[in-house]
Amino acid sequence: MFVKLVAVVLVLAPCLAMEGSGMIGGLTDADMDDTKVQKALQFAIDEHKKASNDMWISHVTRVISAKEQVVGGMKYIFTVEMVRTSCRKGEREGTCHICWNPNIAQLRVCTLTVWTRSWLGKMEVMEDTCL
Template sequence: MEAKMLLLLLATLGPGPAAGSHLGCSMPGSPCDISKNAAAVQQAVLGAAHSFNSQSNDAFLFKPSAVIRAQRQVVRGIRYIVDFQISRTVCPKRNRTSDLDRCHLQPPGRLAQTFRCHMDLCLTPWKPGRETLELQCRSHQQEPVLIRTGSDQDPVLFK
């Protein structure tokens, strides 16, 4: 009876990677690719854009323009590793707009600017808040302009 249950379980799971494979999510605790459109990914990227806006000296707000890659890893909480882009909008900072959905991207030209960012974020469900392990953003022409490590309350350091 146990053999039949095991065969039924294996048939339900379908074909998968070979046992012992270290690619993808087959290894417990390893990072695995997730949907770029996942709600947690979108929230994390939006939070990173707000953090970038609060720390930058730019006259315009930036908003997420593309998620390039998203991964999740189960550790002592849930770790998200996300590569994304933020682009300058037409909304001036002085207007204090918090809804970035209302801000359109700058049209192509001298004011258009995009940063490629890498974020490493850990969410621990049984603790309030989140811990940003790393946030780096760089333009195509420069070294990293924003590096953030530690908890949400730690200062952001500029290079």
């Protein structure tokens, strides 16, 4: 009887341990106060600005959600609101103002996905739905 009880406990222990922690490799909420998360978001924004054909610089006005997933490295998935600013590409960005005129601002909700592999010193934008 005791052997059967121990066998059941050994079989169920991994399931019980995972129950409160979410699925291994699954998406979890990212902490926006974490410097790694902030660096990944800034990298995605910078890459968006480089790749965009728009002559106006876009600015993130709000992070709607930030998720992370352990893969062969770390994947960050950001859902953000972006609007145009008063600056054209190539101008100094410190003086840019957000255009609140909806016709000019063109508010967009974008998904930016970044894959980081810190041991290689690599970051890569995997998805940018606003391009």
